[in-house]
Every structure is written in structure tokens, then in C-alpha cells.
Amino acid sequence: MKKKKTKQETRKTNTQNWLTPAQMSACTGVSIDTLRYYEKEGLVQPIARAANGHRRYSKADVLWIEVLRCLRDTGMTIEQLRHYCLLGEQGETTEPERLALLQAHRQKVLDSIAKQQEAIKLIDHKMTYYTRTSHSVPPNATKK
Amino acid sequence: MKKKKTKQETRKTNTQNWLTPAQMSACTGVSIDTLRYYEKEGLVQPIARAANGHRRYSKADVLWIEVLRCLRDTGMTIEQLRHYCLLGEQGETTEPERLALLQAHRQKVLDSIAKQQEAIKLIDHKMTYYTRTSHSVPPNATKK
DNA sequence: GCTTGACCTGAAGCGCACTCCAGATTGTAG
DNA sequence: CTACAATCTGGAGTGCGCTTCAGGTCAAGC
Numbered sequence: 001m002k003k004k005k006t007k008q009e010t011r012k013t014n015t016q017n018w019l020t021p022a023q024m025s026a027c028t029g030v031s032i033d034t035l036r037y038y039e040k041e042g043l044v045q046p047i048a049r050a051a052n053g054h055r056r057y058s059k060a061d062v063l064w065i066e067v068l069r070c071l072r073d074t075g076m077t078i079e080q081l082r083h084y085c086l087l088g089e090q091g092e093t094t095e096p097e098r099l100a101l102l103q104a105h106r107q108k109v110l111d112s113i114a115k116q117q118e119a120i121k122l123i124d125h126k127m128t129y130y131t132r133t134s135h136s137v138p139p140n141a142t143k144k
Numbered sequence: 145m146k147k148k149k150t151k152q153e154t155r156k157t158n159t160q161n162w163l164t165p166a167q168m169s170a171c172t173g174v175s176i177d178t179l180r181y182y183e184k185e186g187l188v189q190p191i192a193r194a195a196n197g198h199r200r201y202s203k204a205d206v207l208w209i210e211v212l213r214c215l216r217d218t219g220m221t222i223e224q225l226r227h228y229c230l231l232g233e234q235g236e237t238t239e240p241e242r243l244a245l246l247q248a249h250r251q252k253v254l255d256s257i258a259k260q261q262e263a264i265k266l267i268d269h270k271m272t273y274y275t276r277t278s279h280s281v282p283p284n285a286t287k288k
Numbered sequence: 289g290c291t292t293g294a295c296c297t298g299a300a301g302c303g304c305a306c307t308c309c310a311g312a313t314t315g316t317a318g
Numbered sequence: 319c320t321a322c323a324a325t326c327t328g329g330a331g332t333g334c335g336c337t338t339c340a341g342g343t344c345a346a347g348c
Contacts (some may be wrong), residue, residue, distance in 0.1 A: 021325070023233050032325090033307055041305095052314055054325055074263040078305065099274035106267045116253050116260075119218040122211065123250045130243035135258065163297070176295090177337055185335095197343055198295055285334070 018056040022125070028065045035065070042082045043068055045089070074109045162192070162200040172209045179209070187212055187227045189233070218253045 008052040025032045038044050045066060045073060047055040084101055168175045182188050188208060215218040216226060227243055231238040 031307080034305085036326090052325080054314090067270070070263050070266050072263055072297065072305090074260055095274045099271060101276075102267055102274070103270050106264060106271070109264055109267070113260050113264075116218055116257050119214050120250060120253055122214050123246055123253070126211070127243060127246050127250070130239045130246070178335085180296090181336065196295080198344090210339095224325080 018058055019062070021055050023058070024055075024062065024065070025061055028069065030065055030069060039066075040070065041078055043078065043085055045085075071101040071105065073111065074105070076105055080105075162202055163206070165199050165201070168199075168201040168206065168209070171206055172213065174209055174213060181207070182212065185222055187222065187229055189229075215249065218249070219256065220249055224249075 018029060019034060021032045021038075024035060028035075039047060044061065047057055047061060050056050050123075068081060071084075080101070081093075086099060087098045087101070087123075163171060165176045165179060168174075172179075174182075182281060183191060188205065191205060192199055194200050200252070215228075216222075220228075227242060228242060231242050231245070
């Protein structure tokens with residue numbers, strides 16, 4: 001199975017259950033450098049290696065990276081993510097803390113959404129100055 | 145009116161229609177340093193000055209800073225804000241561009257909200273692992 | 289007259305999250 | 319055999335948005 005189609009197998013057709021760094025990057029949208037950075041920072045457990053030392057990402061890694069990105073994109077810091085990961089590694093006794101951490105973050109995201117919805121209102125309001133037929137309002141708007 | 149109660153007038157009771165930097169900061173929640181920084185970066189027109197060179201913020205300035213903060217807090221960069229301000233200073237011929245700018249930003253905020261709502265879903269999903277009676281799921285969750 | 293406190297200025301520094309670099313290794317292709 | 323592409327490593331560099339600093343002015347209080 002492994003020695004029959006050397007070329008296609010190891011290079012092209014990735015029927016494998018692992019991904020190269022490049023594939024991982026393409027698949028998750030996270031740059032190779034950032035993937036390494038996350039690993040170095042303890043945001044992912046050490047990735048499996050091939051004989052030559054190259055990383056071999058598993059499908060589980062893909063999922064985890066996606067979770068990571070989701071949390072990062074919503075403002076969780078590297079520091080907090082590291083903490084969350086660490087808890088995960090320490091077993092299920094830390095579950096309450098992990099739950100609390102997620103709940104806190106969830107709330108932060110909700111707050112952020114609320115704030116942005118407020119902003120939308122203000123933007124809409126300001127846009128009326130420009131869409132209205134009358135442009136009687138001076139440059140820096142709210143003035144006067 | 146101005147010479148009768150020198151002490152109270154100039155120092156304590158601010159029945160004035162201007163604010164000192166400290167008051168401005170307290171009022172808008174933006175630090176004095178940041179206010180100066182915004183001015184230097186061209187995000188606000190030069191602030192009026194007292195005889196001694198100290199800034200005197202007007203109530204219009206308060207409103208403008210609030211708009212600024214709203215846009216900043218929703219991810220508009222200093223660069224973009226500067227551009228927006230510049231347009232404002234160039235008169236009403238730039239109104240279409242300012243409108244477009246706001247519309248683009250509005251869309252970005254909407255996208256961001258959508259993304260965060262997605263994140264909430266994922267967080268909720270992950271939280272069920274911890275709230276459920278069974279904790280059959282290993283630390284880094286999605287694995288296996 | 290001296291001190292204090294609020295403010296001024298230009299410039300340097302900081303924290304975060306990447307991002308890039310130099311130099312080395314390794315496996316396949318021509 | 320040589321060339322090339324993908325990857326490796328530790329460490330330095332980058333960009334953004336402030337924040338801090340050093341040194342100075344000025345008005346009021348003791």
C-alpha cells in the first residue's frame with residue numbers, strides 16, 4: 001500500500017489521513033508561519049512528525065485550529081487561549097473552569113455584538129446627512 | 145460676568161461652554177494622550193487654545209470624538225479615519241465619497257456581527273461538552 | 289519667592305500577534 | 319550528480335494604536 005505508488009501517494013494524491021503544512025494552511029486559512037507560532041505558543045499540542053521532521057497534521061488538528069481561529073477572531077488573546085489549552089491538557093477536573101472561560105468569552109462576544117449594533121445605528125444616522133437632498137450640514141457633521 | 149468670580153469661574157465651577165483636557169477625557173472616556181494623538185494624526189481639527197496654550201474643547205468636539213470612538217471601536221483604522229476627516233474638510237463635494245466610506249464600513253461591521261454570531265454558535269456547541277452529565281470527551285475536544 | 293499641578297511638545301517605547309529571514313536538511317526530478 | 323522545492327529552526331523585524339518620557343511653561347497657593 002505504501003510502496004506501490006510512491007510518486008502519486010507521497011506527493012500528489014493525498015488520500016492520506018494527514019496534511020502537510022502547506023495543505024493545512026490552505027485548508028484552515030491560517031498561514032504556515034502562524035501554525036508554527038501557535039504550536040510554539042502552546043495553542044496546539046506538538047504536531048506529529050514524519051521521519052524527516054516535517055509536520056503531519058491530522059484531521060483533528062484541522063478542527064482544533066478552526067476552533068482556535070474562531071476564538072481568536074472574536075478577540076480571545078493568545079494568552080487566554082494558551083490557558084484554555086493548558087486546562088484541556090490537565091484533564092477533566094478542569095472542566096468547570098473551561099466552561100467558565102467559555103461563558104465569559106461568550107458574554108464578551110455578545111457585548112461586542114451589542115456595541116456594533118449601536119454603531120450601525122450611529123452610522124445609519126450619519127449616513128442620512130449624505131443621502132438627504134439637503135446638505136445643510138457642515139463637514140464634521142455633528143458640529144452645530 | 146467674567147471678572148466677578150475669578151476663582152470659582154476659571155477653576156472649579158465649569159459653567160463654561162468648553163472643557164479642559166482632563167474634563168474632555170473624563171467626559172469621552174478617551175485618555176488625554178489619545179486625544180492629543182488623534183489631533184496630531186488629523187482625526188480632529190486643531191482644538192481651540194486658551195491664552196496659555198492649553199486646549200479648550202468645545203461641546204462639538206465631544207460629539208465628534210464620540211463618533212470617532214464609535215468608528216474606531218468597530219475596527220476603522222486611524223488611516224481610514226484620517227481620510228474621512230480630510231474629506232470632511234474638503235467641503236460638500238466629497239459627500240458621495242464619505243457616504244461610500246460609511247457604507248463600506250457599515251458592511252464590514254455587519255459582516256463582523258455575522259461572524260461573531262457564528263462564533264457564539266460554536267461556543268455554545270462546545271459548552272455542551274462541559275455542561276452535559278457525561279464528560280466522555282477528551283481535553284482538546286474535537287479530537288477523536 | 290517657591291512649590292505644585294495641569295498642561296505643553298517631540299520623540300521614544302511598548303504590547304500584541306504575527307511575519308519574515310538566514311541558514312540547514314531532505315527527498316524527488318531531470 | 320545537481321537542482322529544486324518544501325520544510326525545518328531560532329531569532330529578528332513589522333505595523334498598529336496607543337502610552338510613556340524628558341524637559342519646559344504658566345498660573346495659583348502657601
